[in-house]
Amino acid sequence: MDEVLSKLIALHDLDQLLKELESPEYQELGFEVKETRKKELLKRREELVRQIPEQVYRRYERLRKRYGRGIAPVVGGVCMNCFIQLPTAVVSGPDKNQRLETCSNCGIFIYLA
Amino acid sequence: MLEKLLREDRVILDMQATTKEEALRELLKPLQFDPSKEDIILDALLKRESIGSTGIGKGIAIPHTRSLVLDQVYLVVGRSKKGVDFDALDKKPVYLFFLLLAPPQDPGTVYLITLGKIAHLSRKLARTREYLEIDDPKAFVDYLLKLLKEE
Incomplete structure (x- = not known):
């Protein structure tokens, strides 16, 4: 799998x-959630963001503001963000998820399920 | 819904794990995800555990997460006869695990409803600990289904 995609x-x-x-x-549901640990998780988010190319992260955030998420799965060739069928070449190539791809319709980053 | 998720081939009655991470890895095994997918799910589970253990006490844990790489809701039940240090709320070892996984969106919020049902079932299971005595996956599933039906 493409490293940036993962x-x-x-x-x-x-x-x-x-x-x-x-x-x-x-x-x-009452599961244990420690507020102090949540802050640590936010720090881990920052670390993760540092590992993503800046322009990719900026786009992810733009998409998140617009759609509530920056990346969506593609199931059965259909983007689960905009529900448009994607071209066969994108969804069934041998290099599935080996490259960071976006939906040709809505522009969201995609993961081929 | 919980009834549909309980499957004999997703029951492990002789867990060997001794640590939290080992237990989560062992619970993921019956689902046979490819390694990259399994690593992503394990990472998400560990992040959830890092903010507070899903070991709810009385020997039971309900590790859970959503992940983009999941296509449906999955449940795996695991039992360890010797117990696992899972950093549970009561600091006691965990003998019974319910691993619940879900995709980012699920219609009818199956994930949250199922989590609630498992928590309810766990309270019944903790009363007698009969689950420690059953050694056949089918009998184990039947026992859980019987408890689910009891009100």
């Missing part, structure tokens, strides 16, 4: 975790 996925998963921790539905 970092973007890790960043996405971390952003989603941080968001979910704030949701009342999750908090109701």
